[in-house]
Amino acid sequence: MAEITLIEGLRQGMDEELERDERVFIVGEDVGQRGGVFRATEGLYEKYGEDRIIDSPLAEDSIVGIGIGTALYGMRPICEIQFADFIYPAFNQIVSEAARMCYRSAGEWTVPMVIRVPYGGGIGGGLYHSQSVEAFFAHVPGLKVVVPSTPYDAKGLIKSSVRDPGPVIFLEPKRGYRLIRGEVPEDEEVLVPIGPARISRTGTDLSVFAYGMMHHYCLEAAERVAQEGINAEVIDLRTLKPVDRQTILASVAKTGRALIVHEDNLTGGYGAEIAAILAEEAFGDLDAPVRRLAGPDVPAMPYSHPFESWFMPDADRIAKAILELAAF
Amino acid sequence: MEAQEDLQLNLNEESLLEMYGLIVLSRRLDERTWVLHRQGKIAFHISGIGHEAAQVGAAMALRRGQDWVVPYYRDLAMMLALGLTPKEFMLGVMGKKGEPSSGARQMPSHWSIRRMNVVSHSSPVATQTPHASGIGLAIKMRGDDAIVLTSIGEGATSQGAWYEAVNWAAIHKLPVVFMVENNLYAISVRQDRQMAVEHVADKAAGLGLPGVTVDGLDALAVHRAISEAAARARAGDGPTLVEAMVQRMTPHSSDDDDRSYRPRAELEALKAQDPVRLQRDKLMDMGLLSEQAETEVQERAAAQVEEAIKFAASAPYPEVSEASYPVYAGDRADG
Numbered sequence: 001m002a003e004i005t006l007i008e009g010l011r012q013g014m015d016e017e018l019e020r021d022e023r024v025f026i027v028g029e030d031v032g033q034r035g036g037v038f039r040a041t042e043g044l045y046e047k048y049g050e051d052r053i054i055d056s057p058l059a060e061d062s063i064v065g066i067g068i069g070t071a072l073y074g075m076r077p078i079c080e081i082q083f084a085d086f087i088y089p090a091f092n093q094i095v096s097e098a099a100r101m102c103y104r105s106a107g108e109w110t111v112p113m114v115i116r117v118p119y120g121g122g123i124g125g126g127l128y129h130s131q132s133v134e135a136f137f138a139h140v141p142g143l144k145v146v147v148p149s150t151p152y153d154a155k156g157l158i159k160s161s162v163r164d165p166g167p168v169i170f171l172e173p174k175r176g177y178r179l180i181r182g183e184v185p186e187d188e189e190v191l192v193p194i195g196p197a198r199i200s201r202t203g204t205d206l207s208v209f210a211y212g213m214m215h216h217y218c219l220e221a222a223e224r225v226a227q228e229g230i231n232a233e234v235i236d237l238r239t240l241k242p243v244d245r246q247t248i249l250a251s252v253a254k255t256g257r258a259l260i261v262h263e264d265n266l267t268g269g270y271g272a273e274i275a276a277i278l279a280e281e282a283f284g285d286l287d288a289p290v291r292r293l294a295g296p297d298v299p300a301m302p303y304s305h306p307f308e309s310w311f312m313p314d315a316d317r318i319a320k321a322i323l324e325l326a327a328f
Numbered sequence: 329m330e331a332q333e334d335l336q337l338n339l340n341e342e343s344l345l346e347m348y349g350l351i352v353l354s355r356r357l358d359e360r361t362w363v364l365h366r367q368g369k370i371a372f373h374i375s376g377i378g379h380e381a382a383q384v385g386a387a388m389a390l391r392r393g394q395d396w397v398v399p400y401y402r403d404l405a406m407m408l409a410l411g412l413t414p415k416e417f418m419l420g421v422m423g424k425k426g427e428p429s430s431g432a433r434q435m436p437s438h439w440s441i442r443r444m445n446v447v448s449h450s451s452p453v454a455t456q457t458p459h460a461s462g463i464g465l466a467i468k469m470r471g472d473d474a475i476v477l478t479s480i481g482e483g484a485t486s487q488g489a490w491y492e493a494v495n496w497a498a499i500h501k502l503p504v505v506f507m508v509e510n511n512l513y514a515i516s517v518r519q520d521r522q523m524a525v526e527h528v529a530d531k532a533a534g535l536g537l538p539g540v541t542v543d544g545l546d547a548l549a550v551h552r553a554i555s556e557a558a559a560r561a562r563a564g565d566g567p568t569l570v571e572a573m574v575q576r577m578t579p580h581s582s583d584d585d586d587r588s589y590r591p592r593a594e595l596e597a598l599k600a601q602d603p604v605r606l607q608r609d610k611l612m613d614m615g616l617l618s619e620q621a622e623t624e625v626q627e628r629a630a631a632q633v634e635e636a637i638k639f640a641a642s643a644p645y646p647e648v649s650e651a652s653y654p655v656y657a658g659d660r661a662d663g
């Protein structure tokens with residue numbers, strides 16, 4: 001098995017889907033000859049040509065709006081938003097149109113499309129190249145929200161997202177694009193279903209829920225606290241909408257303690273939803289209050305290196321939170 | 329003169345009478361819907377009165393059922409021309425079960441007719457325009473022999489989404505006709521507070537496509553302009569912006585009271601230019617419509633409208649359980 005990076009997994013997945021289904025195409029800023037600013041689509045322009053790897057004008061609302069139109073006609077667009085921070089001009093098309101189309105037409109019209117969104121900090125991106133936007137979209141019925149954290153899942157989930165009959169917000173932890181490596185089989189098709197979470201480390205003392213880059217920091221923290229005799233279970237949620245309640249509840253039934261970690265700021269963040277599920281459905285299983293570790297409630301991640309470190313939860317802080325929770 | 333040309337070139341007598349019949353039907357249906365609202369029998373109506381000739385002229389310039397249409401809320405007459413039945417419209421107005429545009433989920437006049445390639449649209453203005461360009465892009469990618477017509481009010485052309493979508497179509501020479509129904513008002517805001525150009529069609533120059541302004545009270549003039557734009561689109565020569573000058577002869581919607589912003593004399597004056605009367609006079613001048621035929625057209629429309637109201641009034645409301653789906657493609661009641 002070959003070890004590849006997260007972005008390679010993503011590229012392989014898109015390549016295979018472009019190859020498999022001629023209705024699939026990619027549209028976004030600089031996705032053509034440049035291969036995307038992160039080079040997620042590198043080589044695809046050469047292979048599939050300018051009619052299928054389309055450089056859009058610099059206008060996000062139209063990237064999504066045009067994508068919706070093609071999907072209504074039967075195409076399978078993959079729309080790239082260059083940075084999550086620039087998705088807001090497209091919010092109207094995503095929320096008012098893509099998400100509501102099926103419901104508002106009683107199922108007559110559907111929008112099979114993927115919106116790829118590099119997100120997250122830790123890359124010196126300041127306020128407008130570091131944002132996490134999952135909470136906005138996880139709130140919207142009609143959307144699915146997916147966040148892979150490994151090369152295998154990046155490949156398997158992008159392929160499933162392309163095949164999904166509705167709109168999928170596909171959030172890519174961009175700090176992990178080249179940092180995260182993992183094995184992906186070359187001789188079999190990799191498909192990861194949208195929905196199920198993955199228990200990436202089994203444990204008995206408490207459950208840690210995360211996604212994207214934070215999932216890796218949680219694994220690191222779990223190894224550290226293991227040396228102090230705390231056995232943490234780590235769960236990579238992978239799909240935020242629909243969320244895998246069963247896996248979440250089964251884990252907490254076993255451990256009795258829950259820590260939720262995300263990089264997005266705390267208030268109204270995605271962690272609140274997990275906490276609410278646990279409060280409603282796992283009250284009797286809990287031996288300690290549900291704990292959230294998240295970014296601070298400032299407008300966005302500030303630029304300077306110490307600011308950035310202050311903003312982003314890391315293995316140290318996660319380990320500390322795990323120990324506190326285990327000791328409760 | 330031009331009308332005689334139309335008669336020879338693309339519209340035969342029968343289709344001219346069909347056109348007029350649709351215009352009359354739309355007006356009757358629309359007027360009766362206002363009455364239903366005043367009687368407290370329905371919650372909402374948004375009217376196309378004064379826009380009918382332009383809409384029917386445009387629809388009849390398409391290959392109906394093959395071409396794609398991405399409309400907006402004033403397009404009742406256009407929808408009737410595309411095959412929406414008065415019964416279906418009334419089901420929508422009353423929010424009754426099985427209403428075909430949305431299963432009674434959307435407000436009335438938020439169209440969708442899948443069988444006629446009429447795409448569902450929402451309430452936020454100009455959201456539909458990018459969809460039209462996207463459909464145009466897909467048609468081009470697939471090499472299909474279809475075009476897209478999308479309509480909008482002049483006020484909504486202030487939206488960024490509108491410029492972005494027209495820009496796309498111009499860059500890629502997409503087979504799209506952008507029709508603007510200019511009634512000079514966006515609720516209460518007049519055109520000169522909406523744009524600095526004299527005509528919406530002038531905006532086309534800045535985006536690199538042809539723009540034409542046409543008399544929207546004249547169905548044949550609109551038919552001609554849309555036919556030319558459609559031919560250009562079909563030939564691969566790209567999009568056209570067609571601005572039809574129409575008049576809004578009612579308040580914006582049943583929730584609006586226009587007395588604070590619209591002089592009564594202005595509204596009175598519009599009646600002299602009522603597009604239904606203008607089409608009738610023209611057909612009579614051409615010798616295609618006798619007094620007796622006119623009476624028959626009116627009576628047929630009135631009968632259809634009453635039948636539709638009776639039908640919809642006795643139709644059931646949807647089950648409340650229907651409201652919980654389909655959130656995702658393929659969702660079913662028990663899903």
Ligand SMILES: Cc1ncc(C[n+]2csc(CCOP(=O)(O)OP(=O)(O)O)c2C)c(N)n1
Pocket residue numbers: 402451452453480481482483484485509511513514515576580
């Ligand atoms: C984005 C958005 N803002 C505001 C509204 C409320 N609104 C509905 S129609 C309308 C005026 C539209 O005027 P115009 O585009 O000229 O079309 P007309 O109604 O005159 O046909 C407004 C402000 C809306 N539907 N969508």
Ligand SMILES: [Mg+2]
Pocket residue numbers: 481482483509510511512513514515
């Ligand atoms: Mg207007």
